[in-house]
Amino acid sequence: MASWWRNLSPQNENIKHSIAGAGAGCVTSIITCPLDVVKTRLQNQGRDLHPGVVRYRGTLGTLSRIWREEGIRGLYRGLGPTIMGYLPTWAIYFTAYDYCKEALAARLDRHGTDWVVHILAAMTAGATSTTLTNPLWVIKTRFMTQNQSTAYHYRNTAHAIATIARTEGIAGFYKGLGPSLIGVSHVAVQFPLYEKLKVWLTPEGQPANTAIILCSSSTSKMAASIATYPHEVIRTRLQNQTIKPHKYQGILHGIKVIYEEEGFRAFYKGMGTNLLRTVPASALTILTYELLVRELGKNGD
Known part of the structure; x- marks a missing residue:
């Protein structure tokens, strides 16, 4: 198996990056699923709750409540569509990112580590992967917020697809796409900053070690998450309608209603949980990706 992977490089760079990205995303999604469930429920919790519905409060409080009321299955709601979503998302993203980075560097006659190249490549790759996989993220979000008080109750991913197609049509699968595309700015911050930090921290002529990769990826993810978090709250609310x-009649109307009803803090609901989940998850994903790419690139050496 290892020799087969190595034989993919350097002739099949895109396949190599696709395998690395998919593998990294799969590992990460399994480990961090409970925190993703907590974050999504906090984001979706508006001012107007149904009568008798108790409000979720904080990361630990929400974790313990889900465990108490729904058991281990509640903490892993949406894992199926999450894995199904992460596999193509990371595969598409890393493949498109590396391809665009090289193509743009050549077309613009700039060095491969140039800021402009990284930003354009990251935004193009992010928009591509987001658009292609949005239906799976709608299903994932609904599974994670599904409980006794929700209007939707899906038995599994196939049932969710059939139900959404029948009751909402194709538009139902693309709810929240607008905020998701706005969220492309997240990767436009994260990956250029990651690449720059990795260059700054790595001694010249040496490959980046594990500590440098973890430090660079964690710092860049935290900065990007804080800067762009509000789009996630808006996206979650739109996807669950x-x-x-x-x-909420679109992005701008959603912003207006949320601000008027809940104030500015509402746009950062679940951010603490999100940082607990995404910073180590991103570090693990990128580390796994870098190590897989390095292994695949050995060519049997």
Whole structure:
């Protein structure tokens, strides 16, 4: 198996990066799923709750409540579509990112580590992967927020696909795409900053070691998450709308209603949980990716 992987490089660079990205995303999604569930429920929790519904409070409080009320299955709701989503997302992203980085560097006659190249490549790759995989993220979000009080109750991923297609049509699978595309700015911050930090911290002529990769990826992810977090709250609210008339009539209307009803802090609901989940998850994903790429690139040496 290892020799087969190595034989993919250097002739099949895109396949190599696709395998590395998919493998890294799969490992990360399994480890961090409970925190993803908590973050999503906190994001989705608006001012107007159904009568008798108790509000989720904080990371630990939400974790313990889900465990108490729904058991281990509650903490892993949405894991199926999450894995199904992460596999193509990371595969598409890393493949597109590396391809765009090389193509743009050649077209713009700039060095491969240039800021402009990294930003354009990151945004192009992010928009591509987001658009292609948005239906899976809608399903994932709904599974993670699904409980006794929600209007939707899906038995599994196939049932969710069939139900959304029947009741909401193709548009239902693309709810929240606008905020997701705005969220492309997240990767445009994260990956250029990661690449620059890795260059700054790595001694000249040596490959980046594990500590440098973890430090660079964690710092860049934290900075990007804080800067762009509000789009996640808006996206979650839009994705979970199933009953018409919809409360939020698009991005700008959603921003207006959330601000008027809940204030500025509402745009950062679940951010603490998100940082607990995404910073180590991103570090693990990128480390796994870098190590897999390095292993695949050995060519049997």
